[in-house]
Amino acid sequence: xxxxxxxxxxxxxxxxxxxxxxxxxxxxxxxxxxxxxxxxxxxxxxxxxxxxxxxxxxxxxxxxxxxxxxxxxxxxxxxxxxxxxxxxxxxxxxxxxxxxxxxxxxxxxxxxxxxxxxxxxxxxxxxxxxxxxxxxxxxxxxxxxxxxxxxxxxxxxxxxxxxxxxxxxxxxxxxxxxxxxxxxxxxxxxxxxxxxxxxxxxxxxxxxxxxxxxxxxxxxxxxxxxxxxxxxxxxxxxxxxxxxxxxxxxxxxxxxxxxxxxxxxxxxxxxxxxxxxxxxxxxxxxxxxxxxxxxxxxxxxxxxxxxxxxxxxxxxxxxxxxxxxxxxxxxxxxxxxxxxxxxxxxxxxxxxxxxxxxxxxxxxxxxxxxxxxxxxxxxxxxxxxxxxxxxxxxxxxxxxxxxxxxxxxxxxxxxxxxxxxxxxxxxxxxxxxxxxxxxxxxxxxxxxxxxxxxxxxxxxxxxxxxxxxxxxxxxxxxxxxxxxxxxxxxxxxxxxxxxxxxxxxxxxxxxxxxxxxxxxxxxxxxxxxxxxxxxxxxxxxxxxxxxxxxxxxxxxxxxxxxxxxxxxxxxxxxxxxxxxxxxxxxxxxxxxxxxxxxxxxxxxxxxxxxxxxxxxxxxxxxxxxxxxxxxxxxxxxxxxxxxxxxxxxxxxxxxxxxxxxxxxxxxxxxxxxxxxxxxxxxxxxxx
Amino acid sequence: xxxxxxxxxxxxxxxxxxxxxxxxxxxxxxxxxxxxxxxxxxxxxxxxxxxxxxxxxxxxxxxxxxxxxxxxxxxxxxxxxxxxxxxxxxxxxxxxxxxxxxxxxxxxxxxxxxxxxxxxxxxxxxxxxxxxxxxxxxxxxxxxxxxxxxxxxxxxxxxxxxxxxxxxxxxxxxxxxxxxxxxxxxxxxxxxxxxxxxxxxxxxxxxxxxxxxxxxxxxxxxxxxxxxxxxxxxxxxxxxxxxxxxxxxxx
Numbered sequence: 001x002x003x004x005x006x007x008x009x010x011x012x013x014x015x016x017x018x019x020x021x022x023x024x025x026x027x028x029x030x031x032x033x034x035x036x037x038x039x040x041x042x043x044x045x046x047x048x049x050x051x052x053x054x055x056x057x058x059x060x061x062x063x064x065x066x067x068x069x070x071x072x073x074x075x076x077x078x079x080x081x082x083x084x085x086x087x088x089x090x091x092x093x094x095x096x097x098x099x100x101x102x103x104x105x106x107x108x109x110x111x112x113x114x115x116x117x118x119x120x121x122x123x124x125x126x127x128x129x130x131x132x133x134x135x136x137x138x139x140x141x142x143x144x145x146x147x148x149x150x151x152x153x154x155x156x157x158x159x160x161x162x163x164x165x166x167x168x169x170x171x172x173x174x175x176x177x178x179x180x181x182x183x184x185x186x187x188x189x190x191x192x193x194x195x196x197x198x199x200x201x202x203x204x205x206x207x208x209x210x211x212x213x214x215x216x217x218x219x220x221x222x223x224x225x226x227x228x229x230x231x232x233x234x235x236x237x238x239x240x241x242x243x244x245x246x247x248x249x250x251x252x253x254x255x256x257x258x259x260x261x262x263x264x265x266x267x268x269x270x271x272x273x274x275x276x277x278x279x280x281x282x283x284x285x286x287x288x289x290x291x292x293x294x295x296x297x298x299x300x301x302x303x304x305x306x307x308x309x310x311x312x313x314x315x316x317x318x319x320x321x322x323x324x325x326x327x328x329x330x331x332x333x334x335x336x337x338x339x340x341x342x343x344x345x346x347x348x349x350x351x352x353x354x355x356x357x358x359x360x361x362x363x364x365x366x367x368x369x370x371x372x373x374x375x376x377x378x379x380x381x382x383x384x385x386x387x388x389x390x391x392x393x394x395x396x397x398x399x400x401x402x403x404x405x406x407x408x409x410x411x412x413x414x415x416x417x418x419x420x421x422x423x424x425x426x427x428x429x430x431x432x433x434x435x436x437x438x439x440x441x442x443x444x445x446x447x448x449x450x451x452x453x454x455x456x457x458x459x460x461x462x463x464x465x466x467x468x469x470x471x472x473x474x475x476x477x478x479x480x481x482x483x484x485x486x487x488x489x490x491x492x493x494x495x496x497x498x499x500x501x502x503x504x505x506x507x508x509x510x511x512x513x514x515x516x517x518x519x520x521x522x523x524x525x526x527x528x529x530x531x532x533x534x535x536x537x538x539x540x541x542x543x544x545x546x547x548x549x550x551x552x553x554x555x556x557x558x559x560x561x562x563x564x565x566x567x568x569x570x571x572x573x574x575x576x577x578x579x580x581x582x583x584x585x586x587x588x589x590x591x592x593x594x595x596x597x598x599x600x601x602x603x604x605x606x607x608x609x610x611x612x613x614x615x616x617x618x619x620x621x622x623x624x625x626x627x628x629x630x631x632x633x634x635x636x637x638x639x640x641x642x643x644x645x646x647x648x649x650x651x652x653x654x655x656x657x658x659x660x661x662x663x664x665x666x667x668x669x670x671x672x673x674x675x676x677x678x679x680x681x682x683x684x685x686x687x
Numbered sequence: 688x689x690x691x692x693x694x695x696x697x698x699x700x701x702x703x704x705x706x707x708x709x710x711x712x713x714x715x716x717x718x719x720x721x722x723x724x725x726x727x728x729x730x731x732x733x734x735x736x737x738x739x740x741x742x743x744x745x746x747x748x749x750x751x752x753x754x755x756x757x758x759x760x761x762x763x764x765x766x767x768x769x770x771x772x773x774x775x776x777x778x779x780x781x782x783x784x785x786x787x788x789x790x791x792x793x794x795x796x797x798x799x800x801x802x803x804x805x806x807x808x809x810x811x812x813x814x815x816x817x818x819x820x821x822x823x824x825x826x827x828x829x830x831x832x833x834x835x836x837x838x839x840x841x842x843x844x845x846x847x848x849x850x851x852x853x854x855x856x857x858x859x860x861x862x863x864x865x866x867x868x869x870x871x872x873x874x875x876x877x878x879x880x881x882x883x884x885x886x887x888x889x890x891x892x893x894x895x896x897x898x899x900x901x902x903x904x905x906x907x908x909x910x911x912x913x914x915x916x917x918x919x920x921x922x923x924x925x926x927x928x929x930x931x932x933x934x935x936x937x938x
Contacts, residue, residue, distance in 0.1 A: 488743070496760050579698025581709070581761045609701060611938050618701050621768040625707065628767065685699070 001277050004060055005226045009278065012233050013656065017058060017066050024052040026074040033078045039408045039425060041078045042190070043131035046411055047138040048072075049189045055142075055149035057158075063178050063227055064146055064162060065185040067235040084405050090426050092248060092341045092356060094195035095187070095415035096349025098202035101179055104168040109136045111420045118423070125423030128410065132420065135411035139186050140167055146182075173221055176206035177228045183415060185235070191412060192240045193248025193341040196232075196283055197348040200253045200267040207267055218270070226274045232282040242535045243675060245281050245666025248341030254297070255288030255317055258332040262292075269300055272312065276304045281658055281665040286339045287312040288320075291627050298620035305619065306610050308638040310660020313343065313600055314623055319632045320345055323596035327528060329433065342663015343532050343568075343598035343633055344437055349417035352426050355437030355528065355597055358397040359536035362446035362507055363565065364550035365389035370453055371472065375465030379458040383506065386450070390507075391514040393550070394527065397438060400548060402522045434525035437597035440511055441536040441549075442565040444493040445572040447504035448557035451491040455499060468556060475554045475561045486558035487574060494571035494583040501586050512594035530597025531590065531632070534662055537565040538674055564678050567662050568635070569601040573681055580622065580685055588629040600635035600663075601626070604684045607640045635660065637682075644668060644680050689751050691785030694727045694777065698761070702938065704799040704820055706770025709758060713786065714746050716778040718803055719838040720826065721914050722865045722896060726904050728777035738906040745907075751785055755792035762796055771797030771819070780806025783814050790817050801861075804844040804851075811847045821851060821858040826869055828877030836868055836914070845881065852886035860891045864921035868914070872924055879927035890934040895921050 001009065011017065026048045035041050049072055056066035100108065112129045119125035143162055150159040164171065165179035180196075180203075187194045210216040216224070232249050239247040253268045268287075275285050287301050301312050317335075324334035324345060333347045340346040344355030369385035406427035413419035419430030456463040463482065471479035493500045508529070515527040539545045541564045543553055553561045557572055564573060569587045571577045580603055587601045609615060619636075626634045637660045647654035651669035659668045659679055668676065692714040700710035715731030723729075727736065733746030749757075758765075758772055765771050772793065774786050779800045790798050800814060801822035815821055825848075826841070827833040833841040851858055860882055864870040882888055901911030928935040 484742070496757070578696065581698040581707070581764055585761065585764075611702070612936070615701050618699075618707065621707050621770075622699060625764050625768060629764065 001226060002223050005223055005230060005278075007060060008227060009230050009280065011058070012230060017056065017234060020054075020056045020066060020068050021070040022068070023071045023073060024069045026052065026072055028074070028076055028078075033076060035078055035080060037127050037131075038080055039128050039131035039410050040134075041080060042408060043134040043138070043410045046135050046186075046190060050138040050142040050186070053142055055146040057149050057153040057155060061227070061231075062158065062174065062224065063181050063231050064150065064158060065181050065231070067185070067238055070238060089191060089407050090352065090409045090412045091191050092193045092195075092344060092346075092354070093351060093412075094197040094338050094340055094346055094348040095183070095412070096417040097180060097197050097415075099349060099417060100183060100415045101176055101202060102169050104166060104179070105136045105140055105183070105414070106167040107169065108414050108420060109133055112136070112414070115420055115423045122423060128408070128413070128425050129420070129423055131408075131410035132414050136414055139183070139411070142186070143167065143182060170206055172215055173203070173206040173210045174224060176203055177224060181228060181231055187412060187415070188235070188239055191409070195338060195340050195346070195348070196249060196251040197338045198253075198255070198336070199251045200265060200271055201257070201263060204265055204267050222270055222274055225270065226278050229274055229278045229283060230280065233280045236282060241664075243661060243666060243672060244670040245661065246664045247282070248664070249282045249284060250286055250339045250341055251283040252286045252288060252338045253312070254293075255337075256335050258336050260335055264294075264297055268297070272300050272304045275309070275311070276307050279307060279309065279658075281309065281667065284664055285312040286315060288315050288317050289623065289627055290317040291624070293624070293627065295617070295620055295624070298623050299616050302616045302619045302623070305636050306616070306638060308607065309658050310635065310637045310665040313339070313663075314626065314634040315339065315345075316627045316630075316632055318627060319592045319630055320596065323593045326593050327435070327596055328526060333432070339598070342534065343600055344530070345596060345598050347433060349415075350431055351433040352431035353433050353435040353437060353525065353528070355530070356534060357401055357436045357438060359439040359441040359534065359540070359549050360390065360393055360511055360529070361441055361536070361540050361549045361551070362390075362511075363442040363449070363540060363552045363555055365393060366446040366449050366507075367472075367552045367555050368550070370449065370556055371469065374453065374457060374468060379454050382453070383450075386507070387510040387513065390510045391517065394438065394511075394514040394518055397548065398436070398518055398521055398527065401436065406523070434521070434523045435528050436521045436525060437528040437530050438515065439530050439532045439534055439536060439597070439599060440508065440595070441533040441540055443504060443507055443531065444566050444570060444575070445555060445557050445559055446507055447493050447500050448491065448572050448575060449555050450503040450507075451497065451500040452486045452489065452558070453556050454503075455489075455491055456486070472554050472556060476558075483558045486556070488576060490576060492571060492575040492577065493586045494575065494577040496578050496582050496585070501589050504586060505589050505591065508590050508595050512591070516594075528597040529595050530599045531595060532568045532597070532599025532663065533565065537567045537662070538678065541565055564674075564681070567602050567678070567682075568599045570603070571683065573683070577683060581625075584626055584629060584631055588631045590632075592630070592632040596632075598633055600633040601631055602635045602637070604637045604639050604682045606684050607638050609638070609685070639679070639682070639684055641680055641684055644676070648676055648680075689785040689788045690748060691751070691754070691782045691789070692731060692733065692746050692748050693754075694725075694745050694747075696757075700773065703773035703775065703801065703822070704771065705797070707765055707768035708770045708773050708799075709761060709765060710773045710775050711754070712775050713777040713779050713782045715781045716776055716803075717781060717839060718778065718805055721836045721868070721912070722863065724901075724903070725777070726907055726909055726911075731781070734907060736903070736906045737908075751788040751792060754789050758789075758793060758796070762794070766796060769797075771799065773799040773801060773822075775801040775822075778803055778806060780810045780814065783810035787813060787817055804847040805839055806843075806847070808843070808847065808850070812850065815851055815854070815856055819857065821856055822861055823848060823851065823858050824861045824863070825878050825881070826863070828874055828881060832868070832874075848881060852884060852888070855885070855887045857887040857889060859889050861894060862891065863894045863896055864923060865896055866915045866919040866921050870922040870924070872922070872927070875924050876927040879931050879933065882928070882933060883931045888933065890936060891928050893923055893925065893935060893937045895923065895937065
């Protein structure tokens with residue numbers, strides 16, 4: 001980093017910009033509270049929020065936007081909202097940044113005007129388009145105040161830029177990044193988990209323009225991109241999430257274009273370098289690869305992996321694209337996929353999928369079947385009970401969802417591909433995809449439990465059904481030998497166990513069957529089963545948790561009450577594991593053409609793995625292997641457990657220590673203790 | 688059919704040869720190096736390791752057929768990456784017949800061994816002939832010192848090294864740098880002399896010792912008694928090798 005960007009980073013870590021913050025109470029007139037539509041209400045709220053924001057021009061910053069309002073408070077709600085229950089606000093999706101940048105908000109406003117003429121007899125469209133225009137104007141009004149403030153602060157260079165964008169099409173890389181920063185930040189005024197999409201694609205024209213016209217050298221351009229990355233870390237404490245750092249600022253690099261042509265370019269490399277240099281938790285980098293990805297690119301990616309930030313997360317195009325097509329996405333759209341927030345595959349500008357409605361609790365589905373069926377009939381009967389339980393869970397989740405309304409969101413709609421043209425809100429027909437996603441949680445534990453029961457109770461008959469049930473009800477008390485036997489057995493996912501792998505594949509097969517049999521999700525989409533866990537690896541282990549997902553006590557894989565599950569796809573904590581190859585091979589067997597909501601194989605490497613340059617090549621070869629054997633997504637973390645232990649004892653000394661939690665990275669010392677413990681307990685490969 | 692005992696199989700081991708590798712650690716070793724960090728490799732039989740209230744059985748018995756079948760599960764991955772299998776230990780020469788029979792069933796997969804060179808000449812010759820790459824762990828050139836710190840005489844090791852050189856077999860020499868014992872200028876000079884001359888030597892790897900070397904002793908009911916300062920930085924002197932134009936890296 002340059003001294004300037006290093007100072008910008010330090011200022012954020014020191015939270016100097018918090019000095020400019022205050023909370024603001026929003027007030028509404030009786031007329032405003034009497035609005036007849038939610039579109040209008042949402043545009044009024046955004047307008048109030050934009051007006052409440054005061055421009056902040058921080059020293060040395062070249063990309064502007066700093067939140068001056070910590071929290072917006074308002075307790076009055078409009079009449080139109082009464083009696084409605086909103087399950088889902090638009091979040092975990094990705095705008096059509098390419099279009100939003102190139103048209104500019106004024107260009108989009110023109111489109112909205114044109115649509116108003118076209119749909120002059122359609123009251124719903126009129127109402128939506130009016131609200132969209134009102135939202136655009138609110139954001140542009142804030143931008144114009146930023147221009148004045150920049151001028152007043154003696155930064156006429158920046159005033160020129162922010163007078164031009166986000167209203168008009170950027171004329172340079174600097175303007176493009178400023179425009180993106182401004183619109184992205186405004187989405188965070190009401191939404192959360194706002195994806196950044198395929199950054200190395202939509203920023204490329206502006207980058208090349210500047211290089212070709214000698215406006216910037218590559219180094220200067222890189223510095224500006226570093227500043228953009230740093231700026232994404234600025235107000236993240238205001239962004240809602242389960243834990244600090246869970247904010248969905250995901251950025252995708254590489255892959256193919258809509259015609260299938262590989263599009264890795266100089267920005268792909270530059271962004272990975274910049275992320276490595278900046279060394280902060282945002283943006284979260286994802287890299288699309290396939291079996292032909294050049295070794296050099298992987299090597300560069302591994303250098304970033306070595307940093308220990310937990311990214312890039314690797315996505316295998318060879319698996320993801322065909323699966324999306326099978327799930328009803330057009331081939332062109334599938335090729336254009338991005339990662340929404342953590343790992344969810346989504347189409348920028350066109351997808352209003354809700355990829356995380358619930359988590360399928362595999363452990364409960366298996367455990368309930370074992371307790372109800374063991375010893376009664378054959379193993380296939382027990383399997384059928386598991387399949388039924390999975391199906392019941394899926395149906396319950398969809399039933400719950402159907403009671404929820406979807407709040408319109410005019411400004412997010414503005415930034416999507418077709419909402420303005422169709423005169424339809426993002427949540428009401430403006431997009432092309434309205435699928436749901438359900439995470440698939442605790443799969444390894446559940447598979448191990450089935451494998452143990454099949455082998456010990458049904459095949460060998462070395463354990464009686466009564467003995468196993470007694471052990472489960474008593475949390476293994478008095479059955480310590482049996483528990484040890486099961487924990488130490490080779491029948492585990494990640495351990496070249498045919499039986500455990502077969503169970504894993506079956507579980508996901510039943511999950512896919514259940515989702516497919518539900519068919520329409522009630523909003524014109526399907527249900528995508530996934531392999532991620534999000535926070536459910538903690539929640540589902542807590543018998544007192546009160547969410548919709550069923551929890552479990554002790555489980556037949558040898559797990560005790562309260563022990564956490566693995567995060568996304570990883571062997572059961574504490575299980576015998578052959579090693580990384582065994583883990584990849586187990587998870588490569590899942591039929592990802594039917595399981596395509598995302599959720600990475602999660603691997604922890606000890607930081608001692610990286611001793612010399614050759615190790616970069618080896619880890620790059622491992623990532624190639626991941627792609628070659630048909631896995632879908634991979635998340636590699638580099639950890640030093642001793643350092644984590646120290647950080648827990650002396651948090652003040654480890655304020656900047658970054659760890660990957662699930663689909664996102666965060667500062668270790670800011671995590672709740674149970675999340676810290678889970679990371680320390682993960683199976684670390686020293687090699 | 689031969690049977691053998693391993694104490695660990697490490698997948699994707701990074702520092703045991705080219706490409707993606709599976710390292711098979713053979714159990715049992717005739718040496719007792721004072722600094723050894725794999726004491727579970729000493730005894731040829733299976734053992735119980737007790738650690739933090741948990742017990743784990745160390746050692747797995749295989750027929751060569753079983754081990755071949757196990758390796759076959761990932762052979763494609765190893766082969767496609769330009770990698771293969773490395774037999775380490777313990778001392779691989781102590782189970783030479785088993786390892787040889789296993790190698791014959793691996794269908795031409797790249798194979799390396801890591802050995803102290805302390806084993807019968809016939810075993811050494813047969814095994815090194817059957818593999819593609821040899822890691823030769825050298826310790827001390829001085830016969831007295833070798834006996835004192837490893838419990839064994841080094842003349843057999845020297846003879847096996849000479850044979851390996853004469854065969855022009857591809858090999859990498861490894862020297863663990865133990866402060867005040869193996870890392871002395873005298874020892875490094877002498878070992879450089881051993882390695883000098885025409886041979887298939889690819890490079891020398893100097894390994895800094897691991898301060899947690901003694902970690903596993905207590906859990907095996909043994910005592911770690913290092914005759915050196917574990918926390919002292921070793922003397923990473925590449926000069927003796929550089930002087931003789933031998934490529935050397937520190938790992």
